[in-house]
Amino acid sequence: MIVGVLKESLGETRVSLLPEAVSALTKKGVTVWVEDGAGAHAAASNADYEKAGASISKSEAIATQSDVILSINTPTIQTSSKILIGVYQPLFNPALVQQWTAQQNTVFSMDMLPRTTRAQSMDVLSSQANIAGYKAVLLAANLYPRYLPMFMTAAGSIAPAKVLILGAGVAGLQAIATARRLGAVVEVFDTRPAVKEEVMSLGAKFIEVEGAADASKAGGYAVEQSEEFQQKQRQRIAESAAKADIIISTAQIPGKKAPILITEEMLNTMRNGSVIIDLAAISGGNTPRTKNGETVVYNGVTIVGNSNLQGTMPSDASKLYGKNILNFFNLILTKEGNLNLNWEDDLVKGSCVTHQGEVVHERVKTAMA
Template sequence: MIAGILKEKNGETRVSLTPEIVKQLQQMSVTVWVEQGAGAQAFYNDDAYMQAGAQIKTAAEILSQSDIIFTLQPPPRELAAQIPAGKVILGVLQPLFRPEEVEYWAAQQITALSLDAIPRTTRAQVMDVLSSQANIAGYKAVLLAAYTYSRYFPMFMTAAGSIAPAKVLILGAGVAGLQAIATARRLGAVVEVFDTRPAVKEEVMSLGARFVEVDGAADASSAGGYAVEQSADYQQKQQAKIAESIAKADIVITTAQIPGKKAPVLVTQPMLDQMRSGAVIIDMAAATGGNTALTRNNETVLYQGVTIIGNSNLAASMPADASKLYAKNVFNFLKLILTKEGNLQLNFEDDIVKGACITHNGEIVHERLKSAKPAASI
């Protein structure tokens, strides 16, 4: 079997597989082809791949001859058009936000495996690309905020006077939020946290942050670890609580997303009007609309002295480690679909393989995409 690694497009700095994982695949009788320069921006050069046993090929060769194609971001249409029927693509394909591409993959008879669709179960933790990348993003969000903020994070007491610690507000205590809490606390900030899931309160407090509770949240226990939409009454109470905290905050980090839907606007324009001049917001939900009323994806907005940075791809700002962790997630998933002889074998009796599969044999097979209208493309 031939596995091909494509060079990412549109400014993506990560690479799907590292030389370390390529070497392990070689030992499993898998032939690996790598597009020239695929790992360069993640500091894995072509020589490292060749030393691991890979062959350097053109994109055209990889697209036309590979049995499985690794591309972290969904392949552009002009590349997908070159993939023969029956071949497999594997990556973070974001199918809920790309219904047209999903239909195209099905029409092209491409089998699409999307690692962001894997069920978030205990068994699947070693393949959870969302968590491995969110952990990096949460860490980097705080460093970006500290770099942008015009004051200190920790408290300082000097002969010239005292400096109060920065007040950090984190909206969402998933993997990214929890790492952001830990990083902000290490830098000496005072941290408050909102989340719709009361179950995370203990984790938040164990990291030294204050958990701000809002009564009446919808039960998210059956959502597989994801947030769920809340009632209008809850949202009103939530916004009132956030407004109280945000007026005192120096740094706000927002992480709230709902799979397949536009990100909820948690920070309204009136809230922004109440913020301190010099405050910084890092909006990690920017790619799906953003958690603030003024967020623009991949842009920095200055509003009445408040800096709003929209960036949903912070993991790519640490491409070496991000690629290393992602590649390990991929390898753990590959163990489920490779035989001892190194051939592909898609076992749809396995809930993880079934959950990851979006299209197969010319059809859209993912249950959520079949049973509900796809979300609007973003």
């Protein structure tokens, strides 16, 4: 069996497998082809891959001769009757899903993997969000024109920065920990009361709003809330936003536009020089002024729309992503390295979007309808 690793499109610095992950596959008897220069941005040279047992190839050969093709983002090459594994966001890309069915591709999108205890070792969303939360705070600290920690000097005292974090998922929790290490005072909002204890254990204050809808089955994401709750939510967030120096926003709803948590009215109350890092930018953002992949200054507030901060640490991000993929391979490969798609496995079935010319994922079917 041949596994092909494609070079990502322009702007993506990560790679699906680093040489150490390639070595783990070749030891199982799997043949690995890596596109020329695929790991260059992640500090992995062609020579490193060859040393690990891979062959360096062209994208056309990988597209036609590989059995399984790895590409974090949607492959730019045409494929037919292949197995594709990546993070393709099929809920937002119905045209792409239709293309896969026409091409008879079997597609596993790792962002659709059921977020269960058993799936944790394959959860690419969590491994990458951890990095994004860390880098969000460092980026904000770099853009913020003042100190984050308290300083007492002979020239006077500097008050600590106030950081507001919207969403206490993996990215939010890492952002809390990083901001606290840098000496900031942190407040956190999340619609899930269950995360309060974890937030407080990291040294942050949890903003409570009563009446939230149950989010226990949403896989770590936000869920749509009642109008009454949203009014209470806006009031509490507005109070904290007006005092905040830095806001890290992470709230997303699968398959839908990200909720607007920081309204234009709230932006107008924020202190000049404040910074917002919007990690939900790819699905519209948590502010009305967010633009994905851009930095916007509105009324003295810097708003950074970046849903790929993990790409700023390509080596470690690729390492973690590759480990997730190797763990997923354990579900679809035999010990001898042969392909075995077990459709009785809830993780295999739950992450598959298209197979044999049909859309097989129920949530994707519903979204397309």
